[in-house]
Amino acid sequence: MPMNANYRGPADLPHVIPVFPLPGALLLPRGQMPLNIFEPRYLAMIDDALRDGHRLIGMIQPDPAQSGPSDAPPLYKVGCVGRITQLAESGDGRYLIELTGIARFAIEEELTVSTAYRQCRVAYTFSDDFEPRKGEDAVDRDALLKALREFLEANNLKADWDGIEKAPNEALVNALAMMSPYGAPEKQALLEAKDLKTRAEILVAVTEIELAKKNTDGETKLQ
DSSP: OOOSSOOOSGGGSOSEEEEEEOTTOOOOTTOEEEEEEOSHHHHHHHHHHHHTSOOEEEEEOBOTTSOOOTTSOOBOSEEEEEEEEEEEEOSSSOEEEEEEEEEEEEEEEEOOOSSSSEEEEEEOOOGGGGSTTTTGGGSOHHHHHHHHHHHHHHTTOOOOHHHHHHSOHHHHHHHHHHHOOOOHHHHHHHHHOSSHHHHHHHHHHHHHHHHHHHHHTTOOOOO
């Protein structure tokens, strides 16, 4: 989705951002994530993000391997900042928004703040995130599509294959990663992959593991 702001590198982004911890939520650069915002603290977060002009929210997962308070669970160290590119009011107090991913970040420090929502000082250490479609030629598209087809067949799901065939590799890999039904550790591995090729390989590997589990559990083998 085109944005009114052009982010060419880390210097174009603020280093203190609000963060939205959400289990299973994976936002990637240039990916789109719809969100239904209803908690008062996150409604305030959206209002503040619009008011300060940046319109930026850091999406990040709580880390299930660490214990902590339910209202402020420990976080993974890497998330992805997104810009609010669509917003609608529901009429019943909710915001329906869409975030467009910009770049991944690493948390340097969680700040003590007066806001009900959490804020962190971050560093944008993934410089390739600012270069659209970088590394597309290295992706094994055939292996990715094969794993997708087998996953859909095993789960009796359908897909828009015409749209899939036309999608560029970056859009395809990142959309499949974001929509994948896997757990927090797998989603985090997809987020932290060093490049597009590695992300595609992780996605294929995790999908094959899930298919193997289905076969082991006695379901009909795909081949």
